[in-house]
Ligand SMILES: Nc1nc2c(ncn2[C@@H]2O[C@H](COP(=O)(O)OP(=O)(O)O)[C@@H](O)[C@H]2O)c(=O)[nH]1
């Protein structure tokens with residue numbers, strides 16, 4: 186037979202084998218390592234809602250976690266390393282301004298002006314940018330000559346001071362005890378405008394808590410879109426936690442109440458309540474958010490109210506933050522999309538604006554892309570250390 190013919194067959198066989206190997210390998214990569222785990226015992230049935238304040242008594246259902254294999258969240262330590270790398274990799278204005286400054290032999294008034302302008306465009310805010318520049322000029326530019334190593338150390342110190350190393354950044358999830366001595370779950374209410382990353386944050390946070398050995402229940406109080414409930418339930422299933430959900434259009438306060446009551450009755454440690462993205466310009470919707478919190482507190486105190494802000498929205502995000510702070514006592518900020526924003530400076534501005542610390546940061550869409558906010562690590566990331 187024609188050798189060319191045989192060669193063609195051999196080539197085809199090789200292509201098929203190589204393709205098969207590639208497919209198998211890419212599958213292996215796409216799937217996170219899984220491990221068989223005991224699924225949490227199902228919760229006691231949700232108690233019927235009772236407060237007179239509720240308008241619709243839409244029955245909430247509990248979506249039990251599926252019995253498929255569960256993801257095991259990445260350990261916080263390795264997660265932080267990766268997140269820091271990502272932060273350093275984002276071309277942020279703050280990092281650039283600092284690098285420019287450090288690259289000068291002599292720093293004159295014009296260089297300081299440029300530096301200040303760069304800081305302002307990094308979303309640090311005019312006040313903090315001016316303060317930082319003034320502090321650095323005092324400490325560094327005595328004779329106009331800056332030793333890079335000293336400059337770097339001083340910058341690091343001043344930036345950490347600006348971010349606030351002493352603020353309490355714990356996400357409070359420890360529940361107390363009820364009037365009859367029964368254990369109450371910690372309750373985390375997650376609020377913010379649509380699309381900022383609330384549901385994603387609830388999912389990621391549930392993973393962190395589960396990894397720490399806490400038992401968790403989710404409340405899908407975003408009842409405006411069925412898809413929102415599905416999205417949360419999927420997050421829950423992946424780490425083996427239950428999601429209490431209402432029918433589409435059900436009263437969000439009712440679902441939140443049912444979720445927290447179910448959490449208490451089944452003795453979970455923490456209930457995370459996802460809410461709808463309220464249009465902060467609509468007074469009625471904001472009032473409703475206040476109601477969600479009041480109704481939950483008929484069962485258990487809300488231990489943490491996390492306001493989720495998209496770091497890429499800049500000033501607009503700050504306006505949202507102010508409006509939300511008027512209706513609920515925000516106790517912590519989650520700043521999402523820092524990976525894409527290149528605007529690390531917003532951390533400082535938003536904390537000043539609200540007087541509330543940034544507690545968590547989102548640095549990607551991946552399931553483990555949520556990290557506790559640590560000022561020193563954040564600054565090191567920004568400085569590219
Ligand atoms: N790049 C990036 N995307 C994020 C982050 N957090 C959330 N997202 C994405 O933002 C979109 C909206 O998120 P979602 O949780 O549905 O927002 P919600 O409407 O506030 O509940 C989704 O595509 C998320 O994957 C983050 O930290 N970084």
Ligand SMILES: [Mg+2]
Nearest residue numbers: 383384407413
């Ligand atoms: Mg959502």
